[in-house]
Amino acid sequence: MSTVRWGIVGAGSIAGSVAGDFQFVPGASLVGIASRSQHKADVFAAHHGIPAAYGSYREMISDPEIDAVYIATPHPQHRDVALAAIAAGKAVMVEKAFAATLDGARQIVDAAQARGVFAMEAMWTRFLPAVAAAREVVAWGRIGDAIAVQGDLYAFREYEAGNRLFEAKLGGGAILDLGVYLVNMAQMFLGDVKSVECVTRLYPTGVEKASAITLSHVGEGLSSLSCGFDGPGPGRMIVVGTKGWIEIEPRFHHPSVITVHRAGVLPRIIEAAPSGRGYSHEFAEATKRISEGATESPTMPLSDTLEVMRVLEECLRDSGIQHVDATLPDLR
Ligand SMILES: NC(=O)c1ccc[n+]([C@@H]2O[C@H](COP(=O)([O-])OP(=O)(O)OC[C@H]3O[C@@H](n4cnc5c(N)ncnc54)[C@H](OP(=O)(O)O)[C@@H]3O)[C@@H](O)[C@H]2O)c1
Known part of the structure; x- marks a missing residue:
């Protein structure tokens, strides 16, 4: 793959911060933004100079012009977006926390491994x-x-x-x-x-x-x-x-x-200062691995993501909290 064509899901705060860092990512192009609102996607695309704006997540995930999907929704929405993207054969980079639950995180990892596509937690810190x-x-x-x-x-x-x-x-x-x-x-x-x-x-x-x-x-x-x-x-x-x-x-x-x-x-x-706002390094890693046909990053392996999620879930349990991964009917 010569250039990895990225699309962002969720036109929120972190999506806006990350978009400007694509100029520092070799071999990557930010070509799509998907929002639940066409107007919001259009505004985001115009602001960041992104060629395609999608008014639904499903529309972008189904587009053969997208190679890799960066998931920037709240944590409970990560799982269903990731599962839909993986089912469509896209590489996924999923914001931290990887899912709202350990079970949701395992479902993403299992699906990516079964489909043989790249998956990584967007834990930018590890790549700085x-x-x-x-x-x-x-x-x-x-x-x-x-x-x-x-x-x-x-x-x-x-x-x-x-x-x-x-x-x-x-x-x-x-x-x-x-x-x-x-x-x-x-x-x-x-x-x-x-x-x-x-x-x-x-x-x-x-x-x-x-x-x-x-x-x-x-x-x-x-x-x-x-x-x-x-x-x-x-x-x-x-x-x-x-x-x-x-x-x-x-x-x-x-x-x-x-x-x-x-x-x-x-x-x-x-x-050792980062380039841009610091998000380019994680995207550079993911882009390189996707181009090579790898399914994960040795710097942020999926086994580490699952171990961290296991610990976080224990912390939540100690605090009397049980989160739930959301079901997104449009993506099922
Ligand atoms: N790496 C970092 O430095 C960093 C920093 C901040 C956040 N994050 C992570 O990025 C993720 C998003 O955080 P954020 O601060 O960008 O959140 P945010 O500003 O609230 O944006 C999240 C976006 O997700 C979409 N969304 C989908 N379902 C939603 C729902 N039910 N309710 C609200 N929004 C929904 C919305 O986009 P549409 O309306 O366009 O669909 C929304 O704009 C979180 O997992 C967070 O931990 C990472």
């Missing part, structure tokens, strides 16, 4: 140059064995009825929106998880304002993580090793700088 540098520092043993991850992701959001962040039926709450970044990084540095403890503060809508999560990893690592919408925070992350530590400078989910600290050595600052 500064995070890649932190992984290399750990892999080279510069901080010894990684044994702990500490991180916070507080992002103040004014409560607003109907906003997806605060509504149970739209998969709202801090765990799937912010906790996903923390658990993803902890799993990336320390591996799979043995035990989960999570405590939360809730909104009257029954979704989490804030959560504190403690993980014990299979390889003996420990993570302490916290996230919330009800106050601002620095967005710090530290990876502790047996011979030093790495600070992933705030905000850790889209860093430009890491600092490596080792006993007896001056701290080493590594600067």
Whole structure:
């Protein structure tokens, strides 16, 4: 495949942020936007210079001119959109959290594997140059064995009825929106998880304002993580090793700088800024893999996505919350 032709599903906030980064993605072209409203799709397409605007998700998914679909709806709508796109033979990149439930995530993975198409969680953080540098520092043993991850992701959001962040039926709450970044990084540095403890503060809508999560990893690592919408925070992350530590400078989910600290050595600052707003790197990876005919990315493998979803679901269970993946009759 010479150029991978991408279409976006859902003309919302992240779709608008991502669209401008396609200019930095080699071998990719953003050719379609699908909305539930033709007018909204037309406005989005005109604003971002996208040639095709579709007034239904089904219409774009059925179009043979689209190779790959980026799914930017609320989490509960990810599953049915992904299943329809996969059934049409399209590659899919699905926003975090991958689905509203572990079962929904498994359905997407199983369908992609059965159909032999590419699927990946749009976990942009993993592809950012500064995070890649932190992984290399750990892999080279510069901080010894990684044994702990500490991180916070507080992002103040004014409560607003109907906003997806605060509504149970739209998969709202801090765990799937912010906790996903923390658990993803902890799993990336320390591996799979043995035990989960999570405590939360809730909104009257029954979704989490804030959560504190403690993980014990299979390889003996420990993570302490916290996230919330009800106050601002620095967005710090530290990876502790047996011979030093790495600070992933705030905000850790889209860093430009890491600092490596080792006993007896001056701290080493590594600067590695992303291109554009930072979304081009995940699209560059997906585009390259799709062109090669691969079905997943080794940087964000589907097994890691499922492990993170399993942990998030345990956190939600500890908080008394059970999300549901939405059924979208138009796509069935
Ligand atoms: N990677 C990142 O940095 C990042 C940042 C923010 C969000 N995200 C993820 O991206 C996804 C979308 O988040 P967002 O902030 O862009 O949300 P948003 O602004 O609310 O946009 C979501 C879009 O999904 C579509 N949609 C489909 N069914 C819907 C429903 N029942 N209710 C509301 N909207 C519906 C709508 O588009 P149409 O009306 O056009 O159909 C809507 O504009 C989430 O999974 C989120 O976690 C990722």
